[in-house]
Amino acid sequence: xxxxxxxxxxxxxxxxxxxxxxxxxxxxxxxxxxxxxxxxxxxxxxxxxxxxxxxxxxxxxxxxxxxxxxxxxxxxxxxxxxxxxxxxxxxxxxxxxxxxxxxxxxxxxxxxxxxxxxxxxxxxxxxxxxxxxxxxxxxxxxxxxxxxxxxxxxxxxxxxx
Amino acid sequence: xxxxxxxxxxxxxxxxxxxxxxxxxxxxxxxxxxxxxxxxxxxxxxxxxxxxxxxxxxxxxxxxxxxxxxxxxxxxxxxxxxxxxxxxxxxxxxxxxxxxxxxxxxxxxxxxxxxxxxxxxxxxxxxxxxxxxxxxxxxxxxxxxxxxxxxxxxxxxxxxxxxxxxxxxxxxxxxxxxxxxxxxxxxxxxxxxxxxxxxxxxxxxxxxxxxxxxxxxxxxxxxxxxxxxxxxxxxxxxxxxxxxxxxxxxxxxxxxxxxxxxxxxxxxxxxxxxxxxxxxxxxxxxxxxxxx
Numbered sequence: 001x002x003x004x005x006x007x008x009x010x011x012x013x014x015x016x017x018x019x020x021x022x023x024x025x026x027x028x029x030x031x032x033x034x035x036x037x038x039x040x041x042x043x044x045x046x047x048x049x050x051x052x053x054x055x056x057x058x059x060x061x062x063x064x065x066x067x068x069x070x071x072x073x074x075x076x077x078x079x080x081x082x083x084x085x086x087x088x089x090x091x092x093x094x095x096x097x098x099x100x101x102x103x104x105x106x107x108x109x110x111x112x113x114x115x116x117x118x119x120x121x122x123x124x125x126x127x128x129x130x131x132x133x134x135x136x137x138x139x140x141x142x143x144x145x146x147x148x149x150x151x152x153x154x155x156x157x158x159x160x161x
Numbered sequence: 162x163x164x165x166x167x168x169x170x171x172x173x174x175x176x177x178x179x180x181x182x183x184x185x186x187x188x189x190x191x192x193x194x195x196x197x198x199x200x201x202x203x204x205x206x207x208x209x210x211x212x213x214x215x216x217x218x219x220x221x222x223x224x225x226x227x228x229x230x231x232x233x234x235x236x237x238x239x240x241x242x243x244x245x246x247x248x249x250x251x252x253x254x255x256x257x258x259x260x261x262x263x264x265x266x267x268x269x270x271x272x273x274x275x276x277x278x279x280x281x282x283x284x285x286x287x288x289x290x291x292x293x294x295x296x297x298x299x300x301x302x303x304x305x306x307x308x309x310x311x312x313x314x315x316x317x318x319x320x321x322x323x324x325x326x327x328x329x330x331x332x333x334x335x336x337x338x339x340x341x342x343x344x345x346x347x348x349x350x351x352x353x354x355x356x357x358x359x360x361x362x363x364x365x366x367x368x369x370x371x372x373x374x375x376x377x378x379x380x381x382x383x384x385x386x387x388x389x390x391x392x393x394x395x396x397x398x399x400x401x402x403x404x405x406x407x408x409x410x411x412x413x414x415x416x417x418x419x420x421x422x423x424x425x426x427x428x429x430x431x432x433x434x435x436x437x438x439x440x441x442x443x444x445x446x447x448x449x450x451x452x453x
Contacts, residue, residue: 001164018162019162019163019164020162042194042197042198043190043255043256043258043259044344046256046258049258056257056258057261057262058259058262060193060197061188061193061194061259062189062193063189063196063206063208065164065166065206066186066189066208068166113257113258131257132257134257135255135256135257135258135343136256
């Protein structure tokens with residue numbers, strides 16, 4: 001089947017989508033957007049977190065056909081600026097600066113989920129950060145650097161306002 | 162596989178009537194797992210996320226009618242004050258991403274004995290509204306909705322439209338055992354609701370029997386034991402007996418998440434605790450009113 005949707009601000013039509021396919025598979029394998037990671041395929045790990053109509057969801061649990069007419073924003077769509085001159089989002093910069101990335105597999109999901117948290121709650125408490133990231137698993141960092149990154153991103157965002 | 166995308170409730174019912182083998186999908190948090198792992202290959206998916214009416218809730222004659230497609234995240238923010246037990250259970254579902262997508266309608270469709278939404282619906286006397294194009298609406302009390310392990314009372318041509326329940330008239334609690342706070346399928350769970358106007362206590366057990374179920378003997382015992390007139394203290398012995406009766410209502414299995422013995426023990430503890438919390442809240446509410 002064909003699926004029409006908007007991804008990172010661009011209207012797209014994707015053909016030959018299998019009816020049982022996930023949004024994650026469509027993004028990665030048919031649209032050349034491998035930023036969202038495929039790990040557990042059951043919503044446990046959060047590596048595939050994307051915005052669907054502005055709400056963070058696990059792309060592995062959204063049927064591709066359910067994205068028809070919807071807006072998807074992936075980690076590839078967070079940086080802003082003209083092509084070639086994109087600037088990383090402050091959340092992405094904070095992850096780089098604090099060393100919150102080791103193997104990097106969980107990072108895209110954590111960045112999208114953090115982006116949503118800070119957008120809704122500019123000054124999250126540690127408990128709120130932990131709750132917001134409870135569905136994103138990282139097996140490298142022990143999470144401390146990730147918490148540092150979220151705090152730094154929130155501070156930067158607060159200053160920028 | 163076909164992908165059916167009705168835009169209205171009427172079209173959804175017609176689609177289900179024409180294709181009884183079509184599997185309804187809302188948030189996909191159960192359905193897509195099974196498809197991703199090739200556990201289940203339905204002949205068609207019936208996507209209900211475009212049926213706007215399913216994502217609405219309303220109050221009719223003092224009772225809430227909550228559309229089957231309202232996600233847990235919205236139950237918490239929009240209905241947490243009126244359905245505190247269900248909101249507590251909703252907070253324990255998966256993770257924020259899962260709560261943004263998962264729905265009570267989907268929970269009811271999957272009818273897992275471990276579904277977190279089920280015990281509060283049982284304790285709160287919820288009624289499930291289902292409908293078919295051929296026979297119209299059927300109202301099924303939650304206690305009659307679950308008929309076996311992952312089996313519900315739906316006919317093949319029926320869809321879940323909503324659940325009905327009264328806004329809480331007294332304290333409600335939900336308690337759940339799991340290995341961590343997030344992303345946990347309940348080892349077992351328990352919901353309790355005080356219905357002071359009816360001088361009654363409602364209960365719901367999860368992950369403790371082939372289906373979610375009420376602890377009827379425990380409800381009858383404690384409803385007769387509580388001092389509804391003067392809101393006197395809860396006797397420790399009565400709370401203890403209540404826990405025993407809840408435990409006896411369970412028929413749990415040993416599985417990877419826990420043993421039957423552990424589940425029975427945990428249920429008795431959760432029942433005693435939630436009853437104590439709820440009754441103390443009820444008493445404090447009286448004290449607050451008298452002081453003001």
